[in-house]
Amino acid sequence: MKVAIGNDHAGTEYKLAIIGLLKSMQIEVINHGTDGTDSVDYPDHAHPVAYDVEKGNVDMGIIICGSGNGACMTANKQQNVRAALCWNKEITQLAREHNDANILSLPARYISLPQALEMVRTFLATSFSGGRHERRVEKIPV
Template structure:
């Protein structure tokens, strides 16, 4: 499994932990940065390439991190084939995959600790999409959707 990952300055520490975790469970990683602590950066500079990589089918999933998780999710969700879910606990991670077939998880660095982050990532990656009624709803998400329920 190939995971694309990107973060701003608030997520550098967590991104490092997640990368180590992903490597241990046998995932490959495409890291779009930020790579060092220090200067403050603008999250879109790192989220756009991560989301684009996932949208083009070059990664199975994406993980994005910023302070609240909101800006990162908003940025990623500008891409038509992206369903980025802002996730702050294990249940939301489970439902984001099972019901919404999220392909990117957006994590709020300022509101989670290292144990929670790794549990959330693990649940997100291990949960399968349920399909059924949820598939019908997901087809209605794109603004230019020509989905006809009949």
């Protein structure tokens, strides 16, 4: 599996921990995020993740900013991207099962690091359930 990750300055600590988790799971990581804490613009780091997902260069994406909103809005501008802003494990699981989310957007300022890691594990381990949900996902314009 290959995952692209991107973050702004608010998500650097989380991104570094998530990369460590992904590598421990033998998952290849493409890092599009900043490694510093100086202010940067979230679109500069969310767009490359969404592009990689859109083009099939990676299996999934993870984006992180302060609220998770800006990065999520940015990613969802790409074709075939279904970025989901999640704030707990249960929402993360439903985003995969019901919405076939392919990018996880994390709000670094509103969740703990242990929560974020648990959400990443859930996101990667959960499959799209299809069925009645497939009909709904197909109605999302691409």
